[in-house]
Amino acid sequence: MRIRKPTQKNKKNVAAAGKEENEVKTAKLKGAERSAYFARREAAKILRTVLEGDANRRALASIKTLVYHPSVRNKKATFALICQTLKHLPIINDVLQAASILNTKWKKQQELVYIIVYDILFGQGVPLVGDAEKYLMRHKDPLHLHLKKVLSRKNVTTVKELFALQEVPDVSVPRNVRVNTLKMDVDSALVELQKKYSVQKDDLLPDLLVLPPGTDLHDHPLVKNGSIFLQGKASSMVAPALSPEPGWEVLDACAAPGNKTVHLAALMKRKGRIIACELKKERIKRLNDTIKLSGASNIQVLNEDFLNINPKDPSYSKLKAILLDPSCSGSGTAASRLDHLLPSKAAGDIDTERLNKLAAFQRKALQHAFLFPALERIVYSTCSINQIENEDVVKSLLPIAESYGFQLAKPFPEWQCRGLPVFEGSENLVRTDPAKHGEGFFIALFVKKDANLSARSHKNDNRTLHNSTRARARNVRRKIPMFIHTNMFKMWLHGQLNQHQNWRDRR
Numbered sequence: 001m002r003i004r005k006p007t008q009k010n011k012k013n014v015a016a017a018g019k020e021e022n023e024v025k026t027a028k029l030k031g032a033e034r035s036a037y038f039a040r041r042e043a044a045k046i047l048r049t050v051l052e053g054d055a056n057r058r059a060l061a062s063i064k065t066l067v068y069h070p071s072v073r074n075k076k077a078t079f080a081l082i083c084q085t086l087k088h089l090p091i092i093n094d095v096l097q098a099a100s101i102l103n104t105k106w107k108k109q110q111e112l113v114y115i116i117v118y119d120i121l122f123g124q125g126v127p128l129v130g131d132a133e134k135y136l137m138r139h140k141d142p143l144h145l146h147l148k149k150v151l152s153r154k155n156v157t158t159v160k161e162l163f164a165l166q167e168v169p170d171v172s173v174p175r176n177v178r179v180n181t182l183k184m185d186v187d188s189a190l191v192e193l194q195k196k197y198s199v200q201k202d203d204l205l206p207d208l209l210v211l212p213p214g215t216d217l218h219d220h221p222l223v224k225n226g227s228i229f230l231q232g233k234a235s236s237m238v239a240p241a242l243s244p245e246p247g248w249e250v251l252d253a254c255a256a257p258g259n260k261t262v263h264l265a266a267l268m269k270r271k272g273r274i275i276a277c278e279l280k281k282e283r284i285k286r287l288n289d290t291i292k293l294s295g296a297s298n299i300q301v302l303n304e305d306f307l308n309i310n311p312k313d314p315s316y317s318k319l320k321a322i323l324l325d326p327s328c329s330g331s332g333t334a335a336s337r338l339d340h341l342l343p344s345k346a347a348g349d350i351d352t353e354r355l356n357k358l359a360a361f362q363r364k365a366l367q368h369a370f371l372f373p374a375l376e377r378i379v380y381s382t383c384s385i386n387q388i389e390n391e392d393v394v395k396s397l398l399p400i401a402e403s404y405g406f407q408l409a410k411p412f413p414e415w416q417c418r419g420l421p422v423f424e425g426s427e428n429l430v431r432t433d434p435a436k437h438g439e440g441f442f443i444a445l446f447v448k449k450d451a452n453l454s455a456r457s458h459k460n461d462n463r464t465l466h467n468s469t470r471a472r473a474r475n476v477r478r479k480i481p482m483f484i485h486t487n488m489f490k491m492w493l494h495g496q497l498n499q500h501q502n503w504r505d506r507r
């Protein structure tokens with residue numbers, strides 16, 4: 001979590017808050033009151049990071065990631081408080097504005113104010129413990145009065161009625177954990193987890209286990225020692241889609257925080273070399289931590305822009321596979337990240353300019369991947385549900401892929417949820433549905449044609465090669481037939497996009 005450095009301006013506030021905290025520590029508060037006091041301040045700090053990230057459209061991490069940081073003491077209470085405050089934030093803001101009780105001092109601590117006002121209006125009440133609590137409790141009656149007025153303006157009498165009008169996405173899908181086979185075999189992990197939970201093996205991925213929705217394993221010893229990773233099914237499908245062979249040289253082009261890098265290492269059984277490339281220096285530590293936790297010893301971390309890696313550099317002359325999981329909008333994981341609670345998402349904002357920029361980078365990165373001379377397989381993946389970041393990127397590069405000898409292959413042929421039918425061959429693509437699978441991922445696998453034999457003979461092959469991709473790529477270049485296909489699919493696609501739009505709107 002980012003620690004905010006106090007500026008000259010707010011040093012006084014910080015000192016006052018420190019003094020107040022010491023007073024609370026020494027005061028004879030009941031245990032529950034004390035922990036609630038600190039939980040409110042902890043929640044306010046995180047809420048500030050979340051709201052700043054949302055306002056700048058540059059979230060540093062999801063709410064869950066911030067709350068489950070080791071430094072956060074009372075994780076469950078803090079998480080609940082933040083989610084509830086965010087859920088009620090539009091009303092809290094309306095009430096505060098109508099009541100007009102915030103002076104400059106309290107406006108500077110607005111996140112703490114939000115949290116306390118939530119507790120006063122909708123929570124369990126607030127004891128008179130800190131300055132902020134005392135101040136807001138003095139205005140308790142006006143706050144309640146204005147809440148009534150705000151609700152009556154919305155033609156409801158209770159907040160429950162108001163929320164009943166707003167559909168909230170149901171993300172209660174099973175929890176998955178990926179067994180890190182570098183440290184533990186799947187059956188042992190199953191036996192260990194079954195001591196406390198109802199656990200099953202996944203029907204598609206041999207190293208994935210399925211637990212009931214809502215199972216919280218953040219503090220489980222197997223998670224802490226790296227024997228299992230809290231990784232969803234969709235994310236766990238990416239490395240097996242690439243299916244690198246033990247002994248290969250593989251590049252994870254956009255690696256941090258490294259979940260898929262270490263999954264590659266497990267699939268390669270410690271044999272071969274993995275280069276984990278990450279552009280952002282501040283994400284390298286997290287990447288190194290993931291690698292260390294996994295116990296993998298054949299991963300070399302590279303703090304570099306993937307686009308600056310020279311494919312002709314002899315150190316990459318034996319590179320056999322690239323996993324390209326570039327920055328994306330994250331729209332497929334928005335529900336599981338609780339993004340629907342954020343003000344920008346509640347307002348239904350779609351940042352088209354950002355989407356276009358992301359898609360441009362994704363195209364550039366995928367195009368760059370084709371240039372490595374010994375390459376046999378490329379997986380392009382996103383955790384986005386947007387066509388522009390998925391099918392459109394792949395479609396636009398099919399002729400180039402073809403010119404470098406690559407064709408689309410079909411990973412997980414038994415998987416029903418495939419790419420949107422916006423070009424012939426899109427049935428080779430993999431999609432996961434957020435409502436059904438918890439997260440919305442997209443996977444495209446490109447295979448070098450000369451490498452077909454080697455790909456087919458791979459022991460645990462889960463792909464079928466798409467033989468007619470060449471002809472289809474030719475169609476892409478012959479614009480007229482493709483235009484006809486596009487029109488044929490237009491109505492279907494329109495429906496699909498509306499569905500996605502409705503889904504986004506519901507968040």
Ligand SMILES: C[S@@+](CC[C@H](N)C(=O)[O-])C[C@H]1O[C@@H](n2cnc3c(N)ncnc32)[C@H](O)[C@@H]1O
Nearest residue numbers: 254256257258259260278279305306325326327
């Ligand atoms: C979606 S995340 C990757 C998640 C990762 N594959 C995992 O499963 O843990 C994308 C990552 O790519 C990095 N990135 C963005 N542009 C890059 C570039 N040009 N070169 C290398 N890394 C880049 C981002 O900083 C971010 O850490």
